[in-house]
Amino acid sequence: MADFKVGEVPSLSLAFLGDAIYAVHIRTHLLREKPRLKPEELHREANLWVSARAQSRALLHLRKGSLLTEEEWEIAKRARNKSSATRAKNASIQEYRNASGIEALIGYLDLTENQERVEALMREIIKEGRVHNG
Template sequence: MEDFLEKLQENQSKKVQEVRAIPPLVLAYIGDAIFEVYVRNHLITQTKMLVGAYHRDAIGYVKAQSQATIVRTLEAELSEEEWRVIKKGRNQKPATVPKNADLMDYKYATGFEALIGYLFYMGKTERLMEVMSRSMEILDKR
C-alpha cells in the first residue's frame, strides 16, 4: 500500500507539459476512478445503509446523465483552462456508448472525468476537492 501511495504522490508532481500531454481519455480513465471513490465516501459518511443500497445510490451519482448535469451547472464556475480540458475530453470519439446513456451526456461525462484526472495529476488537490464537493451539492439537490 505504501508503494501505491508513493506512486500517487509521484504522479501528482508531474510537470505541466507532461500532464497536458496525457490523452484526454486517459485523464478520464483515472478521473472516473477518483470520482467513484469520492462518491462512495460521500454516501458512506452521509448515510447508513446496506452495501447494495450504497451501490445503487452511487450509480445515480456517477452515471453519464448526472455528470453531464454537473458540467452544465458548473460551466460558469470553471476557469478557461478547466473548460478547455472538459472540451478536449468531450470531443474524443468514444469506442462505445453505454446503452442507457445519451451520446451528448456521455461526451460531457467524459469531459468531466478528464477534468477530475487533470486536476489530480496537476496536483491541484484543493480545486479538485472544490469541484467534487460542488458536484455533490448539485446532485444532492435533485
C-alpha cells in the first residue's frame, strides 16, 4: 500500500467508506444513549440519523457554523458535485448530494488517519442531531 494516494480515490468511493463510518458513530451513540432499545428500535432510530435528509442537515450545520476548514468544505463540495442525479427515497436531489458530501469528508478524514477530526465532527453532528432526532 506504499503507492496509495488518498487524493486519487474518487469522491464517491470516499463517500462509500464515510457512510459506514458515519453509521458506526451513530449506532455507537444510540447504544450509549438508549442501551435498552431492541435491535429493531435501534435500527429505526439509526435510520433517522443516517438518512440523506439528516446527513444533509449535518453538512449544512457544519458549514453554517464555520466548523469546516476550507479544505474540508472543498472535499465535501467535490463529492456533492459528483453525486448522481438520482436521489434517495424521501430526500431531494440536493439533500442526497449533501449527504454524499458529508460521507466523502468523513471517508477522507478516516483514510488520512485524522480520527480526532472525525470524532470532533461526529460529536458536533450528534449534538445538533439531538435537536432534530430527539
